[in-house]
Amino acid sequence: MKIRILVIFCLAAVAAQAGVTNFDSIAASCCFSDVYPGTGRGPFLDFGWMTITGGAVMSNDGWGGVATTAPNLYGTSDMYPLGDYSWLPGFITMTFASPVSDLTFDVINGYYSSSFTATAYDLSATIVDVQSVNLGCYSCSGSIGAIALAGQISMVVLVSGQGSGVIDFAVDTIQSGAVPEPGTFALTGLALAGWIFGVRRRRR
Numbered sequence: 001m002k003i004r005i006l007v008i009f010c011l012a013a014v015a016a017q018a019g020v021t022n023f024d025s026i027a028a029s030c031c032f033s034d035v036y037p038g039t040g041r042g043p044f045l046d047f048g049w050m051t052i053t054g055g056a057v058m059s060n061d062g063w064g065g066v067a068t069t070a071p072n073l074y075g076t077s078d079m080y081p082l083g084d085y086s087w088l089p090g091f092i093t094m095t096f097a098s099p100v101s102d103l104t105f106d107v108i109n110g111y112y113s114s115s116f117t118a119t120a121y122d123l124s125a126t127i128v129d130v131q132s133v134n135l136g137c138y139s140c141s142g143s144i145g146a147i148a149l150a151g152q153i154s155m156v157v158l159v160s161g162q163g164s165g166v167i168d169f170a171v172d173t174i175q176s177g178a179v180p181e182p183g184t185f186a187l188t189g190l191a192l193a194g195w196i197f198g199v200r201r202r203r204r
Contacts (some may be wrong), residue, residue: 011082013030019049019100023057023072030062032080032088042074043088049100054092056082058170063114064139068106070170075110075170090167092158096176099152102177107158109135109143110168115161116145120153128153138168 028034028041035041035056042056055076060067067073078090099122107116113136120129128151136142149156153176160167 019176021047021174022069025075028057028059033104036083049097051095054089057115066108073170073172077168079168088194094156099154100176104148105174106172108170110138113137118147118158120149122152123154123156
């Protein structure tokens with residue numbers, strides 16, 4: 001019985017490293033100018049499994065209702081200052097508390113058509129995956145797309161191909177699978193081996 005509980009605990013620890021973030025639990029309004037740093041809407045936000053920086057949480061009101069999970073999204077721009085007249089960098093960085101796999105998120109264009117490129121890095125800052133999506137202009141057909149990244153991912157940087165001074169885009173619905181740490185793999189293996197041994201012993 002104890003071994004079965006240990007197996008369940010280990011498997012739960014593996015699953016717990018997966019994550020989902022869609023920004024909808026944060027009270028937000030329409031615009032960059034409504035955001036004041038340090039008030040819970042950005043630029044830096046910590047969701048436990050992931051931190052994100054470079055943007056601000058805004059509602060659908062200022063984005064034409066395009067959030068893929070309403071009502072909020074997380075946008076960046078080098079066109080519009082925040083409420084304290086500070087500026088966002090025009091790119092978004094996601095950092096993960098422990099490595100993740102099968103990372104997906106939506107990209108939403110806020111200005112003219114362009115490519116958007118996500119570069120994924122592992123713990124040693126080695127590039128493990130690079131994916132791009134070409135999006136139509138804001139409110140045009142094809143202005144929303146998805147990016148999927150694989151590998152043991154510790155950080156992702158998302159940049160726009162839009163020129164300096166006209167960058168405007170957002171992300172929404174960030175989801176990942178889990179990459180168990182080596183110690184978790186070992187613990188799970190030992191627990192499973194013990195459980196199998198216990199079952200065989202009882203059968204005898």
